[in-house]
Structure formats: structure tokens, C-alpha cells
Amino acid sequence: MDPSTYQALVESRRSFLLKTGGGLGATALSTLLNPGLIGSAMGSEMQSYGGLPDLPHFPGKAKRIIYLFMSGGPSHIDLFDYKPIQRKLHGTELPDSVRQGQRLTGMSSGQKSFPCVAPMFEFAKYGKHQTWVNKDLLPHTAGIVDKITIIKSLHTEAVNHDPAITYINTGAQQQGKPSMGAWLSYGLGTMNQNMPGYIVMISRGRGQLQALYDRLWGSGFLPSKHQGVKLRSAGEPVLYLKNPEGFDRAARRVQLDSLKELNGLHHDRFADPEIQARISQYEMAYRMQAEVPGLMDISGEPDHIKESYGPQLDQPGSFARNCLLARRMAEKGVRYIQLFHRGWDQHGSLPSKIRQQCEDIDQPAAALINDLDQRGMLEDTLVVFGGEFGRTIYSQGKLTKDNHGRDHHGRCFTMWMAGAGVKRGFEYGKTDDHSYNIVENPVHIRDLNATILDRLGIDHTKLTFKYQGLDQRLTGVEEAHVVKDILA
Numbered sequence: 310m311d312p313s314t315y316q317a318l319v320e321s322r323r324s325f326l327l328k329t330g331g332g333l334g335a336t337a338l339s340t341l342l343n344p345g346l347i348g349s350a351m352g353s354e355m356q357s358y359g360g361l362p363d364l365p366h367f368p369g370k371a372k373r374i375i376y377l378f379m380s381g382g383p384s385h386i387d388l389f390d391y392k393p394i395q396r397k398l399h400g401t402e403l404p405d406s407v408r409q410g411q412r413l414t415g416m417s418s419g420q421k422s423f424p425c426v427a428p429m430f431e432f433a434k435y436g437k438h439q440t441w442v443n444k445d446l447l448p449h450t451a452g453i454v455d456k457i458t459i460i461k462s463l464h465t466e467a468v469n470h471d472p473a474i475t476y477i478n479t480g481a482q483q484q485g486k487p488s489m490g491a492w493l494s495y496g497l498g499t500m501n502q503n504m505p506g507y508i509v510m511i512s513r514g515r516g517q518l519q520a521l522y523d524r525l526w527g528s529g530f531l532p533s534k535h536q537g538v539k540l541r542s543a544g545e546p547v548l549y550l551k552n553p554e555g556f557d558r559a560a561r562r563v564q565l566d567s568l569k570e571l572n573g574l575h576h577d578r579f580a581d582p583e584i585q586a587r588i589s590q591y592e593m594a595y596r597m598q599a600e601v602p603g604l605m606d607i608s609g610e611p612d613h614i615k616e617s618y619g620p621q622l623d624q625p626g627s628f629a630r631n632c633l634l635a636r637r638m639a640e641k642g643v644r645y646i647q648l649f650h651r652g653w654d655q656h657g658s659l660p661s662k663i664r665q666q667c668e669d670i671d672q673p674a675a676a677l678i679n680d681l682d683q684r685g686m687l688e689d690t691l692v693v694f695g696g697e698f699g700r701t702i703y704s705q706g707k708l709t710k711d712n713h714g715r716d717h718h719g720r721c722f723t724m725w726m727a728g729a730g731v732k733r734g735f736e737y738g739k740t741d742d743h744s745y746n747i748v749e750n751p752v753h754i755r756d757l758n759a760t761i762l763d764r765l766g767i768d769h770t771k772l773t774f775k776y777q778g779l780d781q782r783l784t785g786v787e788e789a790h791v792v793k794d795i796l797a
Contacts, residue, residue: 359498359506369766371691371729372500374493375635375646377674379666380474381519381653384700384715385723387663390461390744391432391441395702398743399427403703407743414468416656416705417716423703425743426713429660438734446667449675455734456678456687457727458795462738462747465698465719465754470519470654473697473719477754478525480783487529487774489758490645492783494535495528496772497765500642503600507645508638509537512628514652515665521649530776532582537647540605540634542626604637614680619672629673636680639690653696656705657714678727687728691764695724702743721747724757729764732797755789763791 386395403423417423430445436454444451467473472482479486487495490507499506509526526537576584607615607622610633621627628650635646650670655662674694681687699722700715721740727733739749759769762783769789773780 357498357500358502359494361496364496364772365766366768366771367766369729369764370689371764372689373639373642373644373646373691374761374765375639375677375690375692376489376648377632377670377677377692377694378478378647378649379653379670379694379696380521380649380651381470381514381516381655381696382473382698382700382717382722383653383666383696384655384659384663385461385718385721386700386702386715386744387428387430387659388443388447388667389441389459389723389725390699390721390740391428391443392742392744394742395425395427395744398425398702401425403743403745407741407745409746411720412468414717417701417703420705423701425702426704426715429713436734438736440734440736443667446664447671449672453675453678453727456682457725458732458735458737459723459725460737460752460757460792460795461721461723461740462749462751463695463699463722463724463754463757464747464751465722467698468717468719470697470717473717474519474521474525477697477757479529480755480758480785484524485529486781487531487535487783488524488526488537489761489783490526490537490647491528491531491535492772493645493762493765495531495774496767497644499644501600504604504638504641504643505538506643507535507537507647508643509539509647509649510631510634511539511542511649511651512626512631512669514628514650514669516652516662517654517656518651519654521651525649526647530781531774532585534585537645542630600641604641605634607633607637617672617676617679619676621669621673628669629676632673632677633680636677636686639681639686640684655700655714656716658712659700659714660712681728689729691729691731691761692727693724693761694726695722698722699744702745718745720745726795730797731764732795735795737792737795750794752792753789755784755787756792759784759789760792760795 401424403425408423428443430443432441433444433451434440435442435451438454440454440459442451442454465473465476467476467482475484476482478488490509494506497506507526511521523539526539528534528536572584607630615622615633618629618633621629622633624630628648631648635648638646652662652666678687678692681690681692698717698719701718703716705714705716721744737750738747738752740746741748762769762772769782769784773782775781
């Protein structure tokens, strides 16, 4: 073949690929800029924008999720999983038959003694089913036990914070996987074109603070537009959302249109999906300019509502403030709202530190449930409360009359859920007398995530994304099942 013929074939092939890529790019771009073209509302009142065309797989009970994540590992023994016999076990050595050679953290591995510590608080039974709740620390939560399901048999293999919090949020202990919120943004899209599908807010507790990394709400290998948008507690909620002084909204529109045109040309040439994500994020920021300022302003809320969330509501960045904002975001159609409250890693001074933590979260969490319920929103909003693992019954460090700590414990811990077809006033799972091992109805964190997806109408085995030759999914390749026993 002579050189001129060869060159002509190369040019022809290049031209074909560019034109084909350009056509696909134009199709993708038109869908991106008109997100209502895809997604299905499955009969819901709110239209979904974006998402996959075959989702949800079936009509879901939930339209949205509010996840109250207690970062650091709340002590299930001191909050919900109470057994009166533990008063008699106080000070005794944890039997080897109970411990069963469990893997220890580096903080307890050097201990020669493992004395059991009963809760240093008073418990009482509440609700129709007489559920044990710490009446000293959680009096407001005690008032909503007839509206929630308490799961006492969660378990995880992770024993340290970073792998454990990564595991429960992304489905893997290793970094790099998409968070649950990113999966839901990818699969279901958003119900409000002016707001992201996934929003994160963080409040600072008064205990030992474990680090929280942005990858916990990241998009992993999914397109970056699905990562969570973290709202700041002070100043501008989202950096660079506000126009610079002297630069009005009309000028911003002209600028974005020019950027969109340039990025569109770039995409037609290289077909890089991240270019689409960049266009999408610019457009989302522009639309958020009209929505976010009013959303963050709670001055118009009735006084009785503001009072119900407690005295910390007036503190920007407090858990109370974030709970009220979460309800407002739920009303605005945000699909997945995650509140992280730091400070639950109580290796020492547990009695005083856990009291402070509960002062921060007890009243606001209960107020959120009641607020949603009275608005009729609890029927289609799933609220989840819990952390990455629990705490040991044995004391870490020296045990004194009124002070001690507890180490990490993944073999069993407690979470609660409410709304979206979850049973009201129900307890599920059971642990032994030491609140150390599960003896009835174990629930792995993969099962928890499968159940959350189910409430949104998603079969967890079918929400996948091809990456590195595998059909990746939130619940991984291990067995996971929906916990149907807790569903009404």
C-alpha cells in the first residue's frame, strides 16, 4: 500500500471516530443539560432528574434518606443494649469462653486483665414493648421508641476506625469505593434540579475526635458529579458559590455558557466523561445560588419547631442545627442527607464524655423524627442512626469507681431506623449477657446497606458499575440480604 493511500485510510478512520464520538457526546450533553429526559418517578409526586433509566427496580417506600452517623463508635452497652445482670458482672473478669480469642486493637492488646464494667447510668423501659433505654442520657429518644426499630445485632469485621467507617459507608474496608450517597445519586438522581442528590454536614462533639476524610462521601470510580457536597458550618455554606462583588447573575450565565461551549467541544474531541461532570457541576453551582441561601435561613421556622430541636439550635454547625436543616433539605427533594457527629471514641472518661455527646444529639434526633412524622414525611423518609461499631464491656485502662473507658467492638453493636415502612416500636437481634456476642438474628453491615437500598426500591445485586473488569456494587460480592423482619 502506497503512503498516500495509507494516510487517507488513517484520516478516514480518525474522522469517523471523531464524528461518532461527537454524536455520542452531543447526545450525552443534551441529556445532561435536560436531566428530566432520564429517570423514572415510579408514580411518585416528585420527578427524578438524572439517574439510571431502569431504576428504581420496584416501587420503594422511601423517597429520601437521612443518615445520622455517630462517628467514633457509640457504646451500645451504655445506650440501648442493657441487661440487668451486668450489674452483677461488674468488676468480674471477662470469661475466655465469651471473648473467644477475639482480635484486639493495639490499645487493649497489652492488657493482662479485662474487667467487666456495667453502665454507670440508670435505664428504664419505655413504649408499648417496654424497650430498655438509658433514661439519664437519652430521655428524648426514649420518647420516640414507639416510632423506631432498634437493631441490636449489627456486626462488622473491622476493629479500627478508618477501615470500619470506610466499610459501612462504602461497602469495603479499602479506600477508593463510592459512598452510599454517591451510589444513590448515580442510580436515582435527584428530585430537585437546583440541589445536589447528596449533601453532607458535620458537627463537632466534645469527645475524642476521629478524622473524617472527604472520601467517605466521595464518588470513587463513579463520575465525580455524584460525590457528596459538604456544607460548611460558618460563612458561605459552599465555597465559591457566591458571585464576586460586581459580578451579577446575568454575567455569570454568560460566563457559564461560554465555558459550556468550550467544554462541549473538548468532550466531542476526547469523549472524557469527566468533562461532562465538570459541565454538570458548573450548572449545579449556578442553580444552587438560587436555592441554598433560603434553605440555610431558619428564621422563618415556627418557634415551637425551633424549640423542639433544643437550645443548641442557634449554634451554626451544631448537630441540632444540622438536623433541622436536614428536614428542610428533605422537603426540597435532596435524595441523601448525611450528618456526621464526631466525638464518640471514648477510650477514657466515658461517663462524662458520653453524657456530653448525648446532650448534643438526643433532643435533636428525637425532634427530627417527630417533625417528619407530624408533616407526614416519615412515611417516605428513612432515618438511620448509628456509628461504625460499638464498645467493649471490659474496661480499657484502670477501672475506678466512676471513671473508665471502653475499646472498639465490632462483634455486635446497635443502630436504630425509622420511617419508610420500617416497623414502629420494634427490637431486632439479641446479644449475650455481656453484650459481647450475637445470639439471635445477626445483621451484617452489608445487610444494613442492602435494606437501605431496598427501601428506595433498589435491588442491591442489580445496582452495579463496571470497573476494573468487575460489576462493582455497594454490598460487594459477599452474601448480603434485606432484613425483611424489621419491615412492616
